[in-house]
Amino acid sequence: MLRVIMAALVLAGGCGLQPRRAHRELTAVQLAKVPEDAPRRASRHAADPVLASAPRRAPSPGRPAAALDDESPEPPEQAATREATVVKEVFFGDGDRPLVALTFDDGPNPATTRKLLHVLHEYGVPATFFVLGDRASKWPKLLADIRNDGHELGNHSWSHGSLRAMVPAQIRDELDDTNAAIARVTGATPGLFRPPFGRYAPSSLPIVAERGMNYVLWSVDGLDWGSEADEIAHRVVADTHSGDIVLLHDATPKTAEALPAIIRGLRAKGLGFATVSDLTGLPAVASLD
Numbered sequence: 172m173l174r175v176i177m178a179a180l181v182l183a184g185g186c187g188l189q190p191r192r193a194h195r196e197l198t199a200v201q202l203a204k205v206p207e208d209a210p211r212r213a214s215r216h217a218a219d220p221v222l223a224s225a226p227r228r229a230p231s232p233g234r235p236a237a238a239l240d241d242e243s244p245e246p247p248e249q250a251a252t253r254e255a256t257v258v259k260e261v262f263f264g265d266g267d268r269p270l271v272a273l274t275f276d277d278g279p280n281p282a283t284t285r286k287l288l289h290v291l292h293e294y295g296v297p298a299t300f301f302v303l304g305d306r307a308s309k310w311p312k313l314l315a316d317i318r319n320d321g322h323e324l325g326n327h328s329w330s331h332g333s334l335r336a337m338v339p340a341q342i343r344d345e346l347d348d349t350n351a352a353i354a355r356v357t358g359a360t361p362g363l364f365r366p367p368f369g370r371y372a373p374s375s376l377p378i379v380a381e382r383g384m385n386y387v388l389w390s391v392d393g394l395d396w397g398s399e400a401d402e403i404a405h406r407v408v409a410d411t412h413s414g415d416i417v418l419l420h421d422a423t424p425k426t427a428e429a430l431p432a433i434i435r436g437l438r439a440k441g442l443g444f445a446t447v448s449d450l451t452g453l454p455a456v457a458s459l460d
């Protein structure tokens with residue numbers, strides 16, 4: 172028997188190229204079938220009637236909204252007859268508060284993590300690190316340092332391979348092995364998952380749902396690969412507004428070099444900082460039955 176997973180695509184506002192709306196709104200519900208061999212676990216999340224009745228609408232242009240490849244979704248009326256699990260895909264958070272979330276992907280990294288932590292500590296800024304399992308398992312002390320400095324840890328897969336090129340068993344291993352590497356250090360399974368390259372296929376929806384996790388994308392891309400520090404800082408400060416989730420990386424020294432100017436510039440715009448879970452309301456720890 173098939174169950175239906177609903178990914179609530181929480182899309183609103185806009186990137187720097189789009190006019191921003193005052194209020195965030197739900198714009199789409201994406202449905203996908205659960206593979207027959209997927210492990211069964213009843214969700215603690217009741218199907219949210221607001222999410223279930225939300226109209227389908229194309230994501231706004233100009234933001235990384237095409238994360239989910241749309242493969243023959245079932246109509247909502249069929250979904251209503253089946254047990255449903257809600258997975259949220261979030262690009263940004265509450266824009267009514269003057270807060271933003273800085274996120275750092277692809278670490279931990281012996282060459283860069285402590286530089287980032289030093290700047291964040293100096294300015295008293297909380298952040299969210301989406302770590303790779305193979306790196307987390309190699310450098311658990313760095314992971315512990317991130318955690319002990321009060322930052323949030325999310326799952327960014329084990330290998331950084333494309334989820335769209337993987338069969339469900341591989342995706343399960345990517346998530347579970349990374350969650351285990353994080354839990355060994357923190358004692359808790361993360362609830363936040365950022366897919367590599369910000370892309371995934373519907374086949375990953377039930378796998379993420381069954382682990383009580385949610386997708387976290389971003390609304391501002393720092394493009395800190397290949398840019399000079401002042402360019403990175405200028406771009407992030409110019410593009411970031413209340414509620415934005417900012418993509419940066421724990422992989423290049425330019426990011427730590429740009430970070431003081433990013434923090435000062437955003438504070439000069441009246442913005443403060445929050446972790447992704449605080450900004451979005453998504454649970455930081457996996458919500459399992």
Ligand SMILES: [Zn+2]
Binds near residue numbers: 331
């Ligand atoms: Zn990455």
